[in-house]
Amino acid sequence: MSHPIVAMTGASGACYGIRLLEILIAQNLEPYVMVSAAGRQVMGVELGSGDLKDHLGTAGYREEDVRDLTSPLASGSFPTSAMVVIPCSTGTLGSIAHGISSNLIHRAAEVSLKERRPLIVIPRETPLSQITLQNMLTLAQAGAHIVPASPGFYHGPVSIRDLVDFVVGRVLDLMKVPHTLTRRWTGVPVSFDAPFILSQSKDERLAQDERGRC
Ligand SMILES: Cc1cc2nc3c(=O)[nH]c(=O)nc-3n(C[C@H](O)[C@H](O)[C@H](O)COP(=O)(O)O)c2cc1C
Numbered sequence: 462m463s464h465p466i467v468a469m470t471g472a473s474g475a476c477y478g479i480r481l482l483e484i485l486i487a488q489n490l491e492p493y494v495m496v497s498a499a500g501r502q503v504m505g506v507e508l509g510s511g512d513l514k515d516h517l518g519t520a521g522y523r524e525e526d527v528r529d530l531t532s533p534l535a536s537g538s539f540p541t542s543a544m545v546v547i548p549c550s551t552g553t554l555g556s557i558a559h560g561i562s563s564n565l566i567h568r569a570a571e572v573s574l575k576e577r578r579p580l581i582v583i584p585r586e587t588p589l590s591q592i593t594l595q596n597m598l599t600l601a602q603a604g605a606h607i608v609p610a611s612p613g614f615y616h617g618p619v620s621i622r623d624l625v626d627f628v629v630g631r632v633l634d635l636m637k638v639p640h641t642l643t644r645r646w647t648g649v650p651v652s653f654d655a656p657f658i659l660s661q662s663k664d665e666r667l668a669q670d671e672r673g674r675c
Contacts, residue, residue: 463540464523465492465636466573467547468566471499472585474548474610475507476621479516480629481547484640486521493534493541494524495566499550527564534569543579543636544569548610551586551593558596558603570605580605581635583628606635616644617651 465485469478478500485492494513496504501511508516513524525532533539546553546566553566557580562568573580582605586593597607612618612627623643630642644651661669 462491463542465490465542465638466495466534466544466569467492468495468497468544468549468553468569469500469504470497470546470548470550470553470566471503472548472550472610473503473507474583474585475500475504476625477583477610477628478547479504479508480622480625481545481632482513482517482522484629484633484642485638486517488638489521490542490638492522494522495527495534495569496524497527497550497553497564497566499552503548525565527566530565530568532565532569534565535572537572537576541569541573541578543581544573545581545583545632545636546570547581547583547632548585549582551584551590551596554582554584554593554600555596557582557605558599574603574605577604579635581608581632582606583608583610583632585610608632608635615646615650 467478467482469475482492482494496513505511525534556563556567557570560571562571570580582600584597584607601607608631610628612624616627618624626642630640633640633642
C-alpha cells in the first residue's frame, strides 16, 4: 500500500492539518506526517500543544523528522499516493516553487512533482504579496493543486468545525479519498435559520462593535 504524506508548516490553521489526519487515520491510510519547527509553534498557539500525540494519539500514522533527509520520503523510489502541505506557509510555498530543498518537507514536495504524483498545497495568508501570488502560479504550472484555506458559506455552517471540514473535504476530494464531511452543492440552497455569524440583529451587532471599541 502506498501512503499519503501530510506536512504541517507554520501558517495559521493547524486545525486543518489535524482534521485531515484524523480522517486519513480513521480510514487506515497510515499517513506519513511531517511538522516544521514553526508548524509546531503555531499548533501550540492555536491548539494548546505542538505535539501531534496530544491531538491524534500515537497509532495509525508515522511521524518523520523534517531534518532527516535519509527518510524514505526523500526518494522517488519510495511509493506514495499524494502529498498535502496543510497549512502551508508562504515560506514553504516559496521554497517548493523554487526547488530549494532545505528540509524534508521541501524535498518530499519536490519528489512528488518530479514523479508526477498529486501535490496539494493549502496556503494561508492575507493579503497576498505579488511574490506569493507568483509562487502560487509557478507551483500550479508545475502541476500542484493550490487550495487556499478559504471555506465557503453556502453549505450552512454552524460551527468553526463546519468551516474546517469544508476545506478538508475539498482536499480529500483531490486525494480521491471518500468522505461525508460536508454537504455538497446540489443546486438547492440549504435551509437553516440564519448563518450563525449573523444570528444577532444588525443593531445588536453594531452595539457589540461599539462595546469592542471602548
Ligand atoms: C502565530 C503565528 C502565525 C503565523 N501565521 C502565518 C500564516 O498564516 N501564514 C504564513 O505564511 N506564515 C505565518 N507565520 C509565519 C511562519 O510561521 C514563518 O514564516 C515560518 O518561518 C514558516 O516556516 P515553515 O515554512 O518552515 O513552517 C505565523 C507565525 C506565527 C508565530
